[in-house]
Amino acid sequence: MWIEIILMCLLTAIFCFSHLIGILYNALNGYLILSFIGMTALTLFKLFTHQFGFEYWANNLIHLGLLYWLDCAIKVTYFTLIFIYIWLRLPGHSFSTQQRKVIKSLMVTLPLSVAILMCLPSKAVNWPQLTFMSIFSLFLVTELLRYQRVFFDHAVTLLSPFKQDAIVLQGGASSLFNHHFNIAQQRWALDIELFEGDVSTSNTNKNKPDDFHSFAKPLFAPISGEVVALATDHTDMPLGQSDLDNLAGNYVIIKHGDKYVMLSHLKQHSCQLQHGDSVFEGKTLIGECGNSGNSTHPHLHIQVQNHANFEQVTQTYPIYFKTQASTATFKRVNDIITG
Structure with missing residues (x-):
């Protein structure tokens, strides 16, 4: 026994x-x-x-x-x-x-x-x-x-930052499907990358960030608002390494009403915006997808939070993405976000 x-x-x-x-x-x-x-x-x-x-x-x-x-x-x-x-x-x-x-x-x-x-x-x-x-x-x-929960009263609707179809790597209302879920500072965050045809662009035989199709792809404002915080100087990490001192890597935070949209792991020096700049949904170039910060491979980490300072965030919000049919849907792991 x-x-x-x-x-x-x-x-x-x-x-x-x-x-x-x-x-x-x-x-x-x-x-x-x-x-x-x-x-x-x-x-x-x-x-x-x-x-x-x-x-x-x-x-x-x-x-x-x-x-x-x-x-x-x-x-x-x-x-x-x-x-x-x-x-x-x-x-x-x-x-x-x-x-x-x-x-x-x-x-x-x-x-x-x-x-x-x-x-x-x-x-x-x-x-x-x-x-x-x-x-x-x-x-x-x-x-x-x-x-199974996909409807939320406090969700925020965004437009996909990519102009191409993307896939959700981490997301959903469960820690089994979303490694952010048990962290209040990131609970409703999503990790997404580009998707093409039958196989993800993060398939095998990748040795460096440039081998990933998502790397250096342009990212556009997912919502209109004002840039209230950003970082652009962090180095893109080699595969298998992470910058644990700067978890978000290069990022941009957009203020929209009383909410703040954060896009992180951007490519070094790809963002040309400045603090106080206005951005417009689907039109303003934010930067390029990169591999900076605590990132295993090139992808975009996106979340909607209640504070401009990532270190002081106490709540995040579920994200709906607009589709071509003008409807908004909640996305979970393995779901496709149309560009």
Whole structure:
């Protein structure tokens, strides 16, 4: 029992840390692969060493009774929720059509296979494991329901800063889909980059910022207003490095009424505006998309906040984007913003 408790505590720590740093999606994929390999190897080993067989499972099923069905219900729910999450979160824009087909096949096969193997009757119910699965399932249900929210009374409507179609890399009303969500200073922020055809412009085989199609692309004012703060001198970082001393990198903040729109990670010296300049929606050139500040690759970080000074922001607001049909919609991860 102590070994089971320690293993579940370790898994809890791994999931919590992964969620904290924004890589829970990757951790869950690794978890499913390792679980499938481990469960398959263990089952085959016991079968080949005659430790148990189908008669053994049948006897255990009778012994456990209703506890077996409770065990199965929790495990099936747990793996179903994991499947739903990774299916929704899959960055399909990073893969070709054929690659997506293979990946989605694995996404169905792995959770199903692990759930089946885990539901084979054992001598006793693993209560630490079931407790962990129940709590994590409740967490997933809460976040998945929260993610479905797309209508907000306090949203701010913008025009896409790009003149081309862009895709949302991080966004939505859940920390599972938006790594900004748990930070009050950035809660409703979006990370976006250019999108072309079937595959994102941030696909593989990129070695430097210039290799990304988003890099140095012009950005136009998403709303009319006045420039109240900006930075233009920060260096664009090499891939794999971040400027943790200047998280926003080069940025421009536009005042519109009592709200402030911030565009950050701009290309060094690409902004020619000055403090106090007026900008006009869709017409005024703000600068170019870059890789300055705390950025993993060239993209635009955009948010609407309640203060001109990023360090003093205490609230951000959901963002709607206008479309060609003159309607405004809330955008979440993997959604396309028309240019």
